[in-house]
Amino acid sequence: MDLLRWPVVGPFLRWRHARTSLQLVLLAAAVVIVLHGLVGPDLASTNLATVLTWVHYRGLLVVALLAAGNLFCLGCPLVRVRDWGRQLHMPRRAWPARLRGKWIGVALFAAVLLTYELFDLWALPAATAWLVLGYFAAAVVVDLTFRGASFCQYVCPVGQFNFVASTVSPLELRMRDANTCRTCRTADCVSGRKAPAGDTALRPRVVQRGCELGLFMPAKVGNLDCTFCLDCVQACPHDNIALASRVPGAELADDRRRSGIGRLVDRVDLAALVVVFSFGALLNAFLMVAPAQALQGWMEHDWGLSRASVLALLFGAGLVVLPFGLLGAAAFSTRALTGDGAPPGLVVRRFVMSLVPLATGVWAAHYGFHLLTGLLVVVPITQNAVLDLTGAPWLGWPFWRWTGLRPGSVFPLQAGLVLLGAFGSVAVVQATAERDYGARMWRAAAPWLMLTTLLAMTALWILFQPMQMRGMGP
Amino acid sequence: MSQAFYPARHLACALIVLLLTSTTRVAAHEGPPYPIVSNHREGPYVVSVWTDPDTTDDGTAGGQFWVMVQQADGSGVPAGTRAAVTVRPLEREGPALDAEAEPVDGDPGRQFAAVVLDHEGWFSVTARVDGPLGSVTVAADVEATYDTRPAPILLIVYLVPFVLVGLMWLRLVRRRRQMAASAGH
Numbered sequence: 185m186d187l188l189r190w191p192v193v194g195p196f197l198r199w200r201h202a203r204t205s206l207q208l209v210l211l212a213a214a215v216v217i218v219l220h221g222l223v224g225p226d227l228a229s230t231n232l233a234t235v236l237t238w239v240h241y242r243g244l245l246v247v248a249l250l251a252a253g254n255l256f257c258l259g260c261p262l263v264r265v266r267d268w269g270r271q272l273h274m275p276r277r278a279w280p281a282r283l284r285g286k287w288i289g290v291a292l293f294a295a296v297l298l299t300y301e302l303f304d305l306w307a308l309p310a311a312t313a314w315l316v317l318g319y320f321a322a323a324v325v326v327d328l329t330f331r332g333a334s335f336c337q338y339v340c341p342v343g344q345f346n347f348v349a350s351t352v353s354p355l356e357l358r359m360r361d362a363n364t365c366r367t368c369r370t371a372d373c374v375s376g377r378k379a380p381a382g383d384t385a386l387r388p389r390v391v392q393r394g395c396e397l398g399l400f401m402p403a404k405v406g407n408l409d410c411t412f413c414l415d416c417v418q419a420c421p422h423d424n425i426a427l428a429s430r431v432p433g434a435e436l437a438d439d440r441r442r443s444g445i446g447r448l449v450d451r452v453d454l455a456a457l458v459v460v461f462s463f464g465a466l467l468n469a470f471l472m473v474a475p476a477q478a479l480q481g482w483m484e485h486d487w488g489l490s491r492a493s494v495l496a497l498l499f500g501a502g503l504v505v506l507p508f509g510l511l512g513a514a515a516f517s518t519r520a521l522t523g524d525g526a527p528p529g530l531v532v533r534r535f536v537m538s539l540v541p542l543a544t545g546v547w548a549a550h551y552g553f554h555l556l557t558g559l560l561v562v563v564p565i566t567q568n569a570v571l572d573l574t575g576a577p578w579l580g581w582p583f584w585r586w587t588g589l590r591p592g593s594v595f596p597l598q599a600g601l602v603l604l605g606a607f608g609s610v611a612v613v614q615a616t617a618e619r620d621y622g623a624r625m626w627r628a629a630a631p632w633l634m635l636t637t638l639l640a641m642t643a644l645w646i647l648f649q650p651m652q653m654r655g656m657g658p
Numbered sequence: 659m660s661q662a663f664y665p666a667r668h669l670a671c672a673l674i675v676l677l678l679t680s681t682t683r684v685a686a687h688e689g690p691p692y693p694i695v696s697n698h699r700e701g702p703y704v705v706s707v708w709t710d711p712d713t714t715d716d717g718t719a720g721g722q723f724w725v726m727v728q729q730a731d732g733s734g735v736p737a738g739t740r741a742a743v744t745v746r747p748l749e750r751e752g753p754a755l756d757a758e759a760e761p762v763d764g765d766p767g768r769q770f771a772a773v774v775l776d777h778e779g780w781f782s783v784t785a786r787v788d789g790p791l792g793s794v795t796v797a798a799d800v801e802a803t804y805d806t807r808p809a810p811i812l813l814i815v816y817l818v819p820f821v822l823v824g825l826m827w828l829r830l831v832r833r834r835r836q837m838a839a840s841a842g843h
Binding site: 618 | 690808823824832839
């Protein structure tokens with residue numbers, strides 16, 4: 185199935201201004217978020233900055249990843265602003281070689297999770313607006329300094345989240361016919377399409393850029409590092425790129441060398457990103473529920489720690505100590521059960537990708553909960569904003585009772601998403617073990633299946649706890 | 659031909675059964691609150707009342723109310739300003755329920771109270787604000803409803819589609835891996 189050949193959808197996606205139009209929609213949303221955050225009401229549940237950012241944006245982002253692919257990177261307004269900036273100043277520098285990798289993105293991803301908790305960002309409209317402004321500023325500064333999509337590839341924490349989660353998306357950009365790529369001599373998909381000969385002198389002008397993240401289509405495997413920007417589709421002179429359906433998550437057990445990435449088992453930084461993505465999903469959800477609030481209160485009062493210290497300890501335990509212990513134990517168990525002499529780190533890197541489907545299920549259950557229970561609040565808040573702005577109810581008096589689904593009715597969906605994610609993780613463990621251990625596959629897989637079970641049960645236990653409706657209530 | 663044994667599939671099924679039978683405690687999430695009184699100017703105050711009116715059978719105070727108070731000029735109310743909420747059933751006989759509100763994070767402009775709403779239906783809600791600036795009362799009606807999760811047996815029914823899709827996913831990933839292996843990847 186190739187969406188680029190579908191009626192309506194296909195022509196729209198191939199339209200050269202498709203991305204710009206999506207970016208402008210999200211840019212308009214960002215402008216509304218910033219303006220209302222700075223000048224609107226302080227109450228988080230009546231401000232579009234907090235509600236659109238922490239309820240709708242996060243929820244819709246996960247829905248899009250699970251339903252299609254990395255659509256929010258496709259429509260990212262930061263890139264639109266960056267492109268406008270590059271019309272004034274074109275960067276010449278390449279991103280420093282020693283900074284290539286995901287370490288900065290991993291650190292920022294963890295920092296965003298910690299900052300969100302530490303400063304109660306869900307309750308602070310103005311701070312949310314400044315965060316959005318800061319994000320735009322960072323993207324512009326990085327990408328006006330360095331060539332390509334340096335910010336997306338190495339810095340953006342949301343982008344890193346999207347890259348990992350998109351490995352379980354049902355769509356990917358890939359070549360249609362390998363022979364066509366084999367005979368291609370221009371590699372426009374990665375280098376960009378040049379102006380016809382004679383148009384310029386020595387160095388032909390690029391009229392359509394290729395992949396800014398350096399993904400060469402014939403060697404591209406899966407969605408990692410793909411922003412779904414469709415630049416390759418626009419650049420390919422042979423119309424040989426499809427937006428095709430696939431088996432979600434299968435790429436996580438694919439050990440081929442990938443363009444721009446290499447082999448997954450060789451990338452310690454990618455393994456770290458997956459660890460933060462996976463254990464961060466549980467930690468982020470755990471910090472929402474009553475037992476976590478009680479634990480924090482106990483640590484503050486009985487240990488005499490500040491809230492910042494308590495959160496630092498919890499994040500250290502949740503994102504470093506616990507993963508190190510659990511993954512290490514699973515790796516040593518696999519070695520002992522199979523007689524494999526591979527270093528434990530290598531065993532971890534082989535299997536760590538299997539955590540992604542379960543973690544994506546947890547993120548979807550968590551953010552989907554907020555989205556579904558608060559889906560309609562955007563209506564009365566918008567009505568109220570217009571009322572505040574104009575003094576007249578041009579959109580009607582706020583329908584404050586429009587909120588969303590009852591939380592109890594969302595629970596089966598949450599449990600189902602976690603369960604589905606656990607199935608996906610089991611599938612990846614099985615495929616990985618079969619790939620690397622052959623006849624010993626079940627011995628190799630057993631510790632990782634136990635780990636998947638443990639994490640799935642932890643996720644369900646968290647979902648069963650009373651949840652604080654932060655950002656929604658007054 | 660002997661039937662293939664797939665330990666992963668059996669483990670997944672065991673996991674489902676284990677999870678469903680181990681989850682005996684069902685506690686409702688708190689629902690998204692909404693205002694029943696919005697920026698109502700009364701005396702020296704501007705009062706809003708937000709509520710999350712959950713009916714409960716186990717004595718949990720599921721009827722939650724946030725009383726938001728500020729001065730008419732938009733500034734904060736002085737310390738010592740207290741709020742209280744009284745809830746009375748409208749559709750049947752029953753006692754009025756009083757609850758003193760407590761400041762949230764020490765902020766007298768944002769106070770929280772909870773009462774037990776033991777049946778579904780409409781209740782009248784009266785919020786009183788007393789403080790150095792004076793005393794005022796605002797009133798509204800609210801409809802309380804249960805917010806319970808499905809019973810375990812119903813939950814199993816709801817989860818069946820996820821299990822079916824999950825089993826299909828297991829099969830597809832494995833088949834994909836085997837195809838890749840046979841293709842020499």
